[in-house]
Amino acid sequence: MTSHATTAATAPLDLTPRPGAAPTRQMLRAQSVMELRLLSRNGEQLLLTLVIPVLLLVMGTRSTDIVDLGEGRAIDIITPGVLALAVLSASFTSLAIATGFERRYGVIKRLGASPLPRWGLLLGKITAVLVVEAVQIVLLCGVGLALGWEPSGGVGAALWLLVLVALGTAAFGALGLLIAGTLRAEATLAVANLVYVLLLVGGGLIVPLSRYPDSAQKILELLPSGALGEGLRAAFDGGGPGLLPVVVLAVWALVAGLLTSRTFRWE
Template sequence: MTPASGGPGAVTSPFSPAPGAAPYLRQVRAQARMETRLMLRNGEQLLVALVIPILALVGGVVGAERGGIELDGRAVDVLTPGVLALAVMSTAFTSLAIATGFERRYGLIKRLGASPLPRSGLLLGKIGAVLTVQVVQAVVLVAVALALGWSPSGGWVALPLALLAAVLGTAAFASLGLLLAGTLRAEATLAIANLVYLLLLVGGAVLLPRSSYGGVGELLAVLPSAALGDAFRAALVDGSLAAGPLLVLVVWALLGATAATRLFRWE
């Protein structure tokens, strides 16, 4: 007979259950891996993430050159930083908000709510997935820009400064996207996310410098889209740190993350 559990001669199995939640960082990493796979499998999100920025870059460069539109420099040099900023906004805000909104509708977020994963872990996991997809975006867009003749002039500091802008921009837009998706119905999230994206694309000073908008340019400085575009242009064109725009992104990220953590509803 098998010795009684805990008695003399009892055998301790290496497969004894050890109930309990995994450490917080391990939960976040697992969530980020799952979110990354879901985003890469979704053709509609990849369309927003890659095709629209590529069309904006190619169409803008060709249109400026053939239409004789005067910019502060070569069209490809002026537009590329803005297109990279647009790609961050596309993935971190529009794609993330729409995907999360429909995950709530289908009950997936509700099931996550029953797990030990807290709201902050869900937020960080989704931001980690967005950053992974943005690496793919950056590689593709930089290759297209170089093929069009892009010549970055920011020097050796341009890359770390652009990475800093991308991380802060992702934090700001992802937290706002999750706030939108976590408080509204999926259909409303779809409509509002697309509407906000189009408004910021046209009038948010993300593609073109704020100086292109005349007297309203100063007012646009408080928008996260304008701050992200300014930070990318400062890094890739001038090789300088845009402290003001980066601070704007930090403020938006803190406000959005705080609101999303408190108001996000699992169903």
């Protein structure tokens, strides 16, 4: 017994290198966690994705004399629009700015040369965006309900929320990566913020399309912002959003995704 223990204790350690990458699932999980950590440390991104939507939700219900929202309770009209705005802020503006500067500083290039597949890098970013959106939806729905929001539609409305948010995330995310992968970081910052402001003010997110002139309605309902905002309002109003918002968001996601796959530059 003693001899066997002594032999085991004095046996040389096996220090033979074992090169190779970690399993793909483990790399994807690590990449997603890193993306979330980077986002949580960026005060500007947190302001954009969480603070501004909450402030708009609270202030919007108290300033209906400034913006004509049409018939109905202001909180029931604004809450779905703010949910759509949250999707825009997380999957487009925040994603575009972060990716643009990562590309400028060479982070994207180095990660693209790592064992993590390039599609895995993008999937990690998308996973982080989906986690952020889940937090946004829970927070904004909670604030909306506390302010008196009374959504209709029950389980059907919740399912439509998931479908529309997924399509909206795909559309806005593809557009954000398209900008970040082709423009310089400073130009990406300017364009992403400009688009955010323009769609917030006149993109059919907060204000229903029925309050716009007829000519503007026909244009806005074909934009991803108008389709998402109007689709969520219709879903929580007790009826389904119809086919048009779903088709519009799917087409934008498909076209922007194809363009991104062909034009995205890793450095």
